[in-house]
Amino acid sequence: MALNNWSAWAHGLPLRSTVAALATGCALFGAEPARAQTVFDVIGPHEYDLPVNFDPFNVFVQYAYVQNDSQRWDANGDLVDGSGAQRIVGLSKYVHFWTPDFNRNIGLAWEIIQPEISIRDRGAVDPADRHRSGFGDTYTGFAAWFKPTPQSTLGIQSFLQIPWGDKSVSDGNWKNLTSMLWYTPLIWELDWTGDAGFMWQSPLVDGVKPGTTFYTNNRFGWRVNQWLEPFIALDYEHSDAYGIVPESWVFDGGLGVMVFTYKGQSITARYSTSFKGQNHSDNNSWNLKYVYTW
Template identity: 60%
Template sequence: MHTHPLRAPRGTPRLLATLLVAGLAGGLAPAAFAQTTFDVIGPHEYELPVDFKPFNVFVQYAYVQNNKDTFNAAGDKVKGNGSQTIVGMSKYVRFWTPESNPRIGLAYEVIVPEIGVRNHSATNAADRHSSGIGDPLTGFAIWMKPTPSSTFGFQSFLQVPVGDSRVSDTNWKNLSSFLWDVRLTDKLGWTADAGMVFQSEKTDGTRPGNTFHTNHRLGYRVTGLLEPFVALDYESTSGRNGNPSARALDGGVGMMFHTFDNQSITLRYSSSIEGKNHVANNSLNLKYAYVW
């Protein structure tokens, strides 16, 4: 039987109480992928407990992005290069509450991306398929509960340029954002974040501009198993080193399957609504989370 996370007894890790880290730093660097930063989050992502015993979470993300369209400088959608990006992200997270202050929660995580890019139209045969381990991320989150039905916190992650040369962005990044969750009713919930991505200089001498992003999920628990939701993701990158500014606004629909107390599966389709100098999102997203 499912126990609501806000009513879970001390020391009982329930999936919905822990899905925060299923999304912490889930979005990879905007320079490398078409999807907006942190757009992997789902319902309950930041619905977090306090005053609990330590526990662990493993999450496997996967998505397939078809780069058939892109937005030009005028904001018009034009034909893209037709490539396909397949990404997996394997994540381990440790949760705990400090004994000195059980009213806050802490988490530390490590994420390893697995990346594959197919472009059958590439002139050079060697460029038609690229794959490898991407730049890993590591970082922390801290949160509190202003009310029994809400969560507010902060997360910060470092992306380290040690991935395979074919898929590495070759620069350091910091992804920092505020996060929040509000249970509006027993069935309706809103989870969201807003933050920045800061990047160092790449090996080619260029330095990407700073990126602002915000991600929102509104889910309604129709049964014990099913929770449909809508998604809204936005990012805007400033121009720098002669590179123009860019932006993207994406919408999506999905379903979260509450399969067991300690596991869940989330599916979502996402598509761009408007943008500028940005690949149009056209992706199918999967998330599997396991808590122990």
């Protein structure tokens, strides 16, 4: 069954169960040249397969990933040994969705995202840095969209990251992440979910202002049946140089599956790796997403 058939889908799993919550932020831990996860790579298929003209509803999403920094991309674009650290990150998100009365042909959402972070680095020189954990900097923001066709979505989202997390896992500066978002069915039972945007940052505590990061995330899914959708993930980001930190970029790919479980719920699992990069961590991560709507 094609997921974009909203009226038919509502007789099976509810419409709201198909709305994976809007994309959340990346985890940027420190200002080291070997950067962390690609911005917004937590999204799954149908992340932006969104309705208009609907009654208000709520979504809770729990994202989680485990990243092993066993390798990194150096200045020459070669893979070399990484720090060996392991990062375990959770992102707990609440979203409220509604359609404004002044125009029922658009959709709106407001969300709050709280990161939970654990970094294990047995090779750290300072014993205090071998295990850092705590609540990261909170994200909050909005999204707005319309449907150019009955089955597709086009919109914009913007998030502010507030630097009040635990000092051991916060770099202490403000961030704004703004991007266009889209969803469209393709041929057969294939579909495309994607976003493209930038991340702006305020100066760090030492006064150095990080460069702007540009990113795009794309998910190409194939709906096998009512319950199962395998997909391909492609992610890219580029960060401008600043201070003594050089320009960096990375191109990632992954394979995953989205499972539509019980009424109003779904689970998505994915493994991602890096194809090529420069001055950036090599992606070696397992990713999980759980969605509940009411």
